[in-house]
Amino acid sequence: MIKEQIRIFCPATIANISCGFDVLGLALDSIGDEMVLRKVPIPGIKITEITGQDLPLETDKNVAGVAGMAMIKALEYKEGFEIEIHKKIKPGSGIGSSAASAAGMVWGMNQLLGGPCSDPQLTEFAMEGEKLASGSAHADNVAPAIYGGITLVRSSSPLDVIRINSPKHLYASVIHPHIEIKTSDSRKILKTSISLADGIKQWGNLGALIAGLFQEDYALISRSLEDHIIEPVRSILIPGFDNIKKAALAAGALGCGISGSGPSIFALSKGGDKATEVAKAMSLELNKIQLNHDTYVSVINTKGIRILP
Amino acid sequence: MIKEQIRIFCPATIANISCGFDVLGLALDSIGDEMVLRKVPIPGIKITEITGQDLPLETDKNVAGVAGMAMIKALEYKEGFEIEIHKKIKPGSGIGSSAASAAGMVWGMNQLLGGPCSDPQLTEFAMEGEKLASGSAHADNVAPAIYGGITLVRSSSPLDVIRINSPKHLYASVIHPHIEIKTSDSRKILKTSISLADGIKQWGNLGALIAGLFQEDYALISRSLEDHIIEPVRSILIPGFDNIKKAALAAGALGCGISGSGPSIFALSKGGDKATEVAKAMSLELNKIQLNHDTYVSVINTKGIRILP
Numbered sequence: 001m002i003k004e005q006i007r008i009f010c011p012a013t014i015a016n017i018s019c020g021f022d023v024l025g026l027a028l029d030s031i032g033d034e035m036v037l038r039k040v041p042i043p044g045i046k047i048t049e050i051t052g053q054d055l056p057l058e059t060d061k062n063v064a065g066v067a068g069m070a071m072i073k074a075l076e077y078k079e080g081f082e083i084e085i086h087k088k089i090k091p092g093s094g095i096g097s098s099a100a101s102a103a104g105m106v107w108g109m110n111q112l113l114g115g116p117c118s119d120p121q122l123t124e125f126a127m128e129g130e131k132l133a134s135g136s137a138h139a140d141n142v143a144p145a146i147y148g149g150i151t152l153v154r155s156s157s158p159l160d161v162i163r164i165n166s167p168k169h170l171y172a173s174v175i176h177p178h179i180e181i182k183t184s185d186s187r188k189i190l191k192t193s194i195s196l197a198d199g200i201k202q203w204g205n206l207g208a209l210i211a212g213l214f215q216e217d218y219a220l221i222s223r224s225l226e227d228h229i230i231e232p233v234r235s236i237l238i239p240g241f242d243n244i245k246k247a248a249l250a251a252g253a254l255g256c257g258i259s260g261s262g263p264s265i266f267a268l269s270k271g272g273d274k275a276t277e278v279a280k281a282m283s284l285e286l287n288k289i290q291l292n293h294d295t296y297v298s299v300i301n302t303k304g305i306r307i308l309p
Numbered sequence: 310m311i312k313e314q315i316r317i318f319c320p321a322t323i324a325n326i327s328c329g330f331d332v333l334g335l336a337l338d339s340i341g342d343e344m345v346l347r348k349v350p351i352p353g354i355k356i357t358e359i360t361g362q363d364l365p366l367e368t369d370k371n372v373a374g375v376a377g378m379a380m381i382k383a384l385e386y387k388e389g390f391e392i393e394i395h396k397k398i399k400p401g402s403g404i405g406s407s408a409a410s411a412a413g414m415v416w417g418m419n420q421l422l423g424g425p426c427s428d429p430q431l432t433e434f435a436m437e438g439e440k441l442a443s444g445s446a447h448a449d450n451v452a453p454a455i456y457g458g459i460t461l462v463r464s465s466s467p468l469d470v471i472r473i474n475s476p477k478h479l480y481a482s483v484i485h486p487h488i489e490i491k492t493s494d495s496r497k498i499l500k501t502s503i504s505l506a507d508g509i510k511q512w513g514n515l516g517a518l519i520a521g522l523f524q525e526d527y528a529l530i531s532r533s534l535e536d537h538i539i540e541p542v543r544s545i546l547i548p549g550f551d552n553i554k555k556a557a558l559a560a561g562a563l564g565c566g567i568s569g570s571g572p573s574i575f576a577l578s579k580g581g582d583k584a585t586e587v588a589k590a591m592s593l594e595l596n597k598i599q600l601n602h603d604t605y606v607s608v609i610n611t612k613g614i615r616i617l618p
Contacts, residue, residue, distance in 0.1 A: 023513040154517035155510075160532060162520050193502045199538070201464075203512040204332040207519045208463035211471050214523040223469060229508070 005038040006111055007308040010104030011301050012089045013096035014172060014266045015140040018227040018257040019205035023153050024164075025096075025144040028172060029301035033100045034308065035064070036084040037108040044080045045069060045105075052087035067102035067129030071109055074125065075116060081109060090294075093176045094264035099141030102129025107146055107305045120159055122146050127156075135184055141260065148304030150213060166300040167216040171275035173253070175244070175282045176264040178292040181237050186261035189233055198228045218254060218270045225255025225268065238263050244285045251281035272299065314347040315420055316617040319413030320610050321398045322405035323481060323575045324449040327536040327566040328514035332462050333473075334405075334453040337481060338610035342409045343617065344373070345393040346417040353389045354378060354414075361396035376411035376438030380418055383434065384425060390418060399603075402485045403573035408450030411438025416455055416614045429468055431455050436465075444493060450569065457613030459522060475609040476525040480584035482562070484553070484591045485573040487601040490546050495570035498542055507537045527563060527579045534564025534577065547572050553594045560590035581608065 011032040017024040033052075040046070045068045047057045059065030064085060072080070083105065089097040103126040110117050117125075126142035143151040143161045154160040194202075205224045212220035235241040235258060244265055248256040252274050253267035267282065269275040275297045286293045320341040326333040342361075349355070354377045356366045368374030373394060381389070392414065398406040412435040419426050426434075435451035452460040452470045463469040503511075514533045521529035544550040544567060553574055557565040561583050562576035576591065578584040584606045595602045 020512070020516065022509045023516060152513065152516045152520060154513045154533065160517070162517050162529065164520055165523075190505065192506075193504050194508050195502050196499065196538075197501075199503050199508045199511065200331045202508065203329070203515045204461065204463045206512045207329065207332060207461045207515045208469070208471050210516045210519040211461060211473055211523070214474075214520070220471065224463065229505075 010100035027144040027301040028298040030298035063129035064101040064105035070128040094260040096141035098133035102126040103145035173279035222254035319409035336453040336610040339607035343395040372438035373410040373414035379437040403569040405450035407442035411435040412454035482588035531563035
């Protein structure tokens, strides 16, 4: 039976994952927004409530609104939706805050309409929301939110999303230092060209990481979590990055890097206990430099967005 | 029982495979050299016979000799070997002629000595032969010859070779146009920097290709066999390349590109019959421009070098 109203969980996501700049992403489970969506006979989308953050209620200024309207337009749907957004993911944290809202919106609408759209279609609609948020219609956060698990965006145009195996003992630790880095700024500092030698290292590592994920070879995953291109440039914007990374690896993390465009830093570990130790070690480094932060530990969320009871 | 003499098959190999420049390689089965190796009580390596090609018999000028001496030195082995090399793979063809000799040599020695060395060690010794042949100690041809199947060289130093799944219906078609391109020349024309945008495409494709190979998803393998970096530059050195590639794809190949540094062109197909059709279509294009060539069709050789009866 198709429901008239649903409450959903919209996970935070980690994009890039060291060697997978602009292509890889994964969904978290312990941190995410909640949204309530209701079918109404009035055309369009009305945002009735936003809690947790001060974000625009106007449909065309809100990433969820814009993503939802892209779907309504494509389906030529004549009625509409009311939504509530309960933000738990802080905007600008680098763990896919805008993606959670955009992806949650269209995924929830699809549920209420009986599932007319495929995951690739939903991803394209959600990318319209991302375009509003950051100026570019990227899929590396919305894809893992919608597909669940770990995703690789082979191409954005035409969109080609590939679901990658998530080894079951793979956990993420995330720390969000309370500083502001705009996605647009952290893009601007990147060079538009790279050395061929660094490129070869990067695709060698990404190919090996994908192999490690399919083979559930944690040692190979660990060796492959290297980024010689983006991290050396962007990490300059994050106070204490080098020490935090050292601490994560010393505590036994498989790898550590910048989540999306930062400032959040993620580490991957084998097992939840190890991920908790790693998170503590990272947190300790931020305490040393008296930088407030949030800390999360999560298994990889293989389902993506889900309906809450 | 350890034998005193063996005859072995040393396969030709395809390096790069479109999006895997400098990291990917695969072993062929229908084309390869033969070598005979004998344990003798005299120290060092003596090349007693080379047939099929005019190559140096002096140990220190021959890739097999150099690779073998690297192994003898590492093992501090006090006796030696006599070898015969029966070349079927033409030097300079772009399908791993030097790699077959270097890899065959050390693999065969390892058999005669009862297997003291691991595949990574054998690969390192064989790379010394490659260094003599092309000036750089690369592993992208010797690794698939030694490991068999499809290999990814995540890093050359320290060496890290990963075996990738070979889907069982995957076949290669190879045409070798009779023109000369030196590996060193085809390296020189490459730019030392690339755009970040092209890099992202390349690692997106390589990640997707690895996923496609593990999932045996031929459509995904096909979509991923793209190279926006090396092929546009190197293909200029191969007469008729664009038409040959078009013909291969029109005949139903999954993908088509330059084998190693060329001039050979490879295509991958699902099934042996399709690969034969594709080879014919490629051959026809070379006939049109009256360019002599050899044509090969082969399943992926998952064993690598093997002992012949």
